[in-house]
Amino acid sequence: xxxxxxxxxxxxxxxxxxxxxxxxxxxxxxxxxxxxxxxxxxxxxxxxxxxxxxxxxxxxxxxxxxxxxxxxxxxxxxxxxxxxxxxxxxxxxxxxxxxxxxxxxxxxxxxxxxxxxxxxxxxxxxxxxxxxxxxxxxxxxxxxxxxxxxxxxxxxxxxxxxxxxxxxxxxxxxxxxxxxxxxxxxxxxxxxxxxxxxxxxxxxxxxxxxxxxxxxxxxxxxxxxxxxxxxxxxxx
Amino acid sequence: xxxxxxxxxxxxxxxxxxxxxxxxxxxxxxxxxxxxxxxxxxxxxxxxxxxxxxxxxxxxxxxxxxxxxxxxxxxxxxxxxxxxxxxxxxxxxxxxxxxxxxxxxxxxxxxxxxxxxxxxxxxxxxxxxxxxxxxxxxxxxxxxxxxxxxxxxxxxxxxxxxxxxxxxxxxxxxxxxxxxxxxxxxxxxxxxxxxxxxxxxxxxxxxxxxxxxxxxxxxxxxxxxxxxxxxxxxxxxxxxxxxxxxxxxxxxxxxxxxxxxxxxxxxxxxxxxxxxxxxxxxxxxxxxxxxxxxxxxxxxxxxx
Numbered sequence: 001x002x003x004x005x006x007x008x009x010x011x012x013x014x015x016x017x018x019x020x021x022x023x024x025x026x027x028x029x030x031x032x033x034x035x036x037x038x039x040x041x042x043x044x045x046x047x048x049x050x051x052x053x054x055x056x057x058x059x060x061x062x063x064x065x066x067x068x069x070x071x072x073x074x075x076x077x078x079x080x081x082x083x084x085x086x087x088x089x090x091x092x093x094x095x096x097x098x099x100x101x102x103x104x105x106x107x108x109x110x111x112x113x114x115x116x117x118x119x120x121x122x123x124x125x126x127x128x129x130x131x132x133x134x135x136x137x138x139x140x141x142x143x144x145x146x147x148x149x150x151x152x153x154x155x156x157x158x159x160x161x162x163x164x165x166x167x168x169x170x171x172x173x174x175x176x177x178x179x180x181x182x183x184x185x186x187x188x189x190x191x192x193x194x195x196x197x198x199x200x201x202x203x204x205x206x207x208x209x210x211x212x213x214x215x216x217x218x219x220x221x222x223x224x225x226x227x228x229x230x231x232x233x234x235x236x
Numbered sequence: 237x238x239x240x241x242x243x244x245x246x247x248x249x250x251x252x253x254x255x256x257x258x259x260x261x262x263x264x265x266x267x268x269x270x271x272x273x274x275x276x277x278x279x280x281x282x283x284x285x286x287x288x289x290x291x292x293x294x295x296x297x298x299x300x301x302x303x304x305x306x307x308x309x310x311x312x313x314x315x316x317x318x319x320x321x322x323x324x325x326x327x328x329x330x331x332x333x334x335x336x337x338x339x340x341x342x343x344x345x346x347x348x349x350x351x352x353x354x355x356x357x358x359x360x361x362x363x364x365x366x367x368x369x370x371x372x373x374x375x376x377x378x379x380x381x382x383x384x385x386x387x388x389x390x391x392x393x394x395x396x397x398x399x400x401x402x403x404x405x406x407x408x409x410x411x412x413x414x415x416x417x418x419x420x421x422x423x424x425x426x427x428x429x430x431x432x433x434x435x436x437x438x439x440x441x442x443x444x445x446x447x448x449x450x451x452x453x454x455x456x457x458x459x460x461x462x463x464x465x466x467x468x469x470x471x472x473x474x475x476x477x478x479x480x481x482x483x484x485x486x487x488x489x490x491x492x493x494x495x496x497x498x499x500x501x502x503x504x505x506x507x508x509x510x511x512x513x514x515x516x517x518x519x520x521x522x523x524x525x526x527x528x529x530x531x532x533x534x535x536x537x538x539x540x
Contacts, residue, residue, distance in 0.1 A: 051539050079450035089445045103449045110239040
């Protein structure tokens with residue numbers, strides 16, 4: 001579903017964000033991306049959403065080589081990926097309904113269908129009935145859930161999230177992660193970047209650790225021992 | 237209705253709603269556009285009204301025929317009868333030398349000097365009013381040439397020069413309208429473009445988010461284009477109101493002036509077609525200005 005093949009990313013200021021990165025995420029898999037800030041997690045996600053382009057190497061997303069996607073095709077490319085941001089990136093002057101409906105409006109879907117799908121998405125994140133409110137009337141956790149509803153409303157096959165729990169307290173964080181887990185369970189490929197290892201220990205899922213743009217550790221779900229994991233967290 | 241049409245209508249109404257939330261700024265922008273459009277529109281009104289006025293003055297076109305000094309009053313009458321029979325002549329007034337002298341004495345105030353003359357220096361004269369359907373420069377020249385051929389005719393004076401001059405001036409003004417209108421059109425586009433540019437900067441975050449969730453440049457551009465269209469409509473309506481106000485303000489004085497010239501001339505405002513053109517010009521310029529600005533500046537905004 002997502003395949004990095006010796007991918008390098010160097011920014012115009014000379015910083016190397018990704019350094020010969022090779023990674024495969026299968027369809028229907030849910031993977032955590034860990035590492036300190038600046039390790040390259042955000043860059044990796046930005047490449048998937050085509051917010052940035054690889055400097056070298058191949059990146060295949062959903063069967064498409066991103067190098068072959070012309071800038072005029074970028075919007076259509078992004079529509080197949082749901083993206084959740086740490087700072088939610090909601091439009092504060094629009095209702096919650098309008099925020100969640102935005103990807104569907106862009107896709108040119110009819111009003112009645114939009115209504116149905118927006119309510120379904122809000123229901124999945126536990127915010128049904130709040131459509132007519134505005135984002136700033138919600139708590140941070142609720143705003144993040146609106147962001148998730150917007151990311152999944154067009155039923156993308158790939159869902160990526162950059163520190164989605166960065167501003168949330170532990171209980172809310174677990175709740176938000178469970179929402180991602182539920183989408184994953186119905187077949188969506190999910191990639192979540194998070195530096196919060198305490199949170200990740202609640203989930204028996206593969207995690208990929210980045211350091212200076214390289215994968216330093218990739219642990220399959222089957223090899224994870226929760227007890228030992230906590231040790232390594234306290235050690236680091 | 238298809239989802240696409242509904243979406244466009246929603247964007248159209250939505251952009252109007254957004255403009256109305258900043259109604260003061262919107263009004264000022266529309267006012268500036270309106271004034272810029274009103275200037276060429278008023279010049280156009282000036283020309284069309286002058287053209288109508290000058291065609292009214294065609295009534296005043298006459299040919300003066302001066303008979304030879306030796307012509308007798310009876311011959312003069314005979315010549316005037318012959319001229320009257322022409323189809324292209326509406327009216328012939330004979331002013332005999334005596335009548336002419338009397339009139340000159342009365343109007344000039346040179347009574348004493350004229351009394352000193354031993355003979356009447358004035359010839360008999362005919363004032364000829366051409367028939368309305370022959371009132372064109374070419375035929376008037378033919379008529380004048382025919383009259384010159386008549387026995388006993390000394391000179392024919394056809395005073396159309398001032399009409400030609402006025403027409404030439406009107407043509408020059410018309411040309412200048414085209415140039416002025418072009419410049420003001422450019423001005424309107426710059427005003428709209430600049431307003432849209434600022435609007436884009438203010439909504440930078442919204443544009444970034446829309447692009448992040450897959451909005452194309454065309455999608456992001458659409459509300460700005462509709463804003464431009466609304467600015468154009470508002471400006472066009474204001475320009476129309478300005479031109480009508482100017483006509484209303486000038487109607488009284490113009491009627492008085494026309495009265496002094498015994499003319500029933502009245503100022504007219506913009507007709508239906510020119511009003512439509514004015515509004516359409518506003519819409520097209522608003523759209524074009526916002527299109528150029530939005531295409532330029534939206535491309536620069538990419539999510540990071």
